[in-house]
Amino acid sequence: MRAVSRAVALLKAFTSDRPRLTLTELAQIAELDKGTARRLLHTLSEAGLIHFDGVTQHYMLDVGIFEMASAVQVGRDLREIASPILVDVTSQTSTAAFLWVSQEGSALCLDRIRAPMLQIDATWFSVGALAPLNCGAGPRIVLAFAPDEVREQGLSGELPRRTPFSETSAVELRKFAGRIREQGWELAVDDFFVGLAALGVPIFDSEGRFVAALSITSLTADIVEGGKPRHLNVLKHAANSIGARLRAR
Secondary structure, three states: OHHHHHHHHHHHOOOOOOOOEOHHHHHHHHOOOHHHHHHHHHHHHHOOOEEEEOOOOEEEEOOHHHHHHOOOOOOHHHHHHHHHHHHHHHHHHOOEEEEEEEEOOEEEEEEEEOOOOHHHOOOOOOOOOEEOOOOOHHHHHHHHHOOHHHHHHHHOOOOOOOOOOOOOOHHHHHHHHHHHHHHOOEEEEOOOOOOEEEEEEEEEOOOOOEEEEEEEEEEHHHHEEOOEEOOHHHHHHHHHHHHHHHHHO
């Protein structure tokens, strides 16, 4: 069991922000000595889960991960329901659309539809990526509407300051969460990448329970007009449509 937990720690060391890691980096992140890390990485490589680039001396996840991911059932129904609606949102707004769910005190990107203008696409949020709850409209919707224990888990650790406008105070973020719940949407400007903005709304099931967050991202001028969010009605209609389809099943 100890070897399994160590192997899992090595696999979880890879994220969308750090897809390529050295042996030293992996050992540090997984809190292992280099010898143990090297042996486990060799085993994972033989299983097709880890690839080692001998030229750069970096490890990365291998294609075997895709085979495992294809069998994941959690969130599949929600994604299948929401995906065509996200496509419609992107078509109407010319922005990148995202679907977020709560995952271990973070926001998990369950689906993403690329913006028509690829040069402003938020490529750092790929499907399966985890985002902290302090930056971005979608993650902050999760912060506001997820259960209290999820919120506190997300605020318990060190929060990244991606730009000078990123909020990292847990006290202030709790206040943000209350304001977001009251207004029913969130507008985030410059807090993840200066020059970009995001707008998010919650999705509820038939029992009124929070299910996911729907958000769009683009250049600030595409999201904000006269200090107010653009496309808010589009997002609310899309969120209601997803909720209705969840109820119909």
